[in-house]
Amino acid sequence: MTHARWTNPFTAAALPLVERPELLAVVAEIDHFAAGFTRFTGAFTHSPPRLVLVTGPSGCGKSTLAQRCARWLLDTGDPVVCVDLSREPLALTVRERIDSVCRGLAAHFEVPCDDPRGVFxxxxxxxxxxxxxxxxxxxxxxxxxxxxYAGAAGDRMILFTESSHLREAPDDVVVLPLGPLAPGDIARFATTRLTAAAPSIPPLSPAAIDWIEQRWSPTGLSAEALRRLLHEAYEDAHHRGTPEVDLDAIMTSRLRRLLDQP
Structure with a gap:
């Protein structure tokens, strides 16, 4: 059977909002994410920070929140230069990691890098x-x-970083904590992605959303785990040509194995 071609709305994990502002349409204002963004914009309006740390477990949306905040700064209308070094390879030592960032910044502005620590x-x-x-x-x-980094940043700089391990920071660092999805976030996440998708994309049944909420919200489902789950369900629905992604799609054996992993 030949099915209509469509793009899975849950394919994209990383959202490079700095480079592609049109992706703002698929950013779900889930509970912790929305609170973190509001905390940053409030801090910037009151007293612009030099360093922002986004914290939380793997897959909770730390990179997306940093990108969202940077995109907001770019959209204020004031002169802003944004340099994305977040994909720099992680080196083995603190010094190597910092030196790698400094070399990338020096290359962007074409300034000397004889002493990486003097690049800022x-x-x-x-x-x-x-x-x-x-x-x-x-x-x-x-x-x-x-x-x-807190000491290196100048008055006209805002640095964004993230950590899955650090929970505390110096007083002059703005911390944006993220966590597992809260009640209602699953529906908000799915609705945001589906609203931004093509009209031909099948809807997600309320029963499927309710099952995910009841089965996984108490255990701390992350945004990335939810995205993978829905991506697999929509791949299955596309293969079968079903008009709706229902509980049967969610309950395939492959998805059960994925979700039952510790």
Whole structure:
């Protein structure tokens, strides 16, 4: 049987909002995410931070929240330069990780990198006085990295980083904590993705949403785990040509194995 071609609305995991602002349409304002974004915009309006740390377990949306905040700064209308170094390879030591970031920043602004630790000062010297520099950093693992970046950032800079391990930070660092999905987040996440999708995409049945809520919300389902679950269900529905993604699609053996992993 030949089925209509459509793109799975739950394919994209990473959302590079800085490069592709049109992807804002698929960002779900789930509970912790919305609170974190509001916390950042409030802090920026009151007293712009130099360093922002997004915390939470793997798959909870840390990278997307950092991208969302950076995109908001780009859309304010003020002069903003954004440098995305979040995909820099993670080195073995704190020094190697910091040096890698400094080399990337130096290459972007074409400033000397003889001393990687002096790059932030070099960039500050060439940055126009009316311009804000936003830098998306790779994840940090140790408090020493956080302290170094907090001290290196200039007055016209905002650095974003994330960590799955750190929960506390110096007082001058704005911390945006994320966590598992809250009640109602599953429906909000699915509805946002499906609303932004093509009209030919099958709907997700209320029974399927209720089952996921009852079965997995108490155990702390992450946004990424939910995305993978719905992606698999929609792949199955597309293969079978069903007009709706129902509980049968969710309850396939492959999905059960995925969800039953510890």
């Amino acid at each position: 000062d070099e960039v500050d010297a060439v940055l126009p006085t009316d311009t804000l520099l936003v830098v998306l950093l790779p994840p940090v693992e140790l408090p020493a990295e956080l302290r170094w």
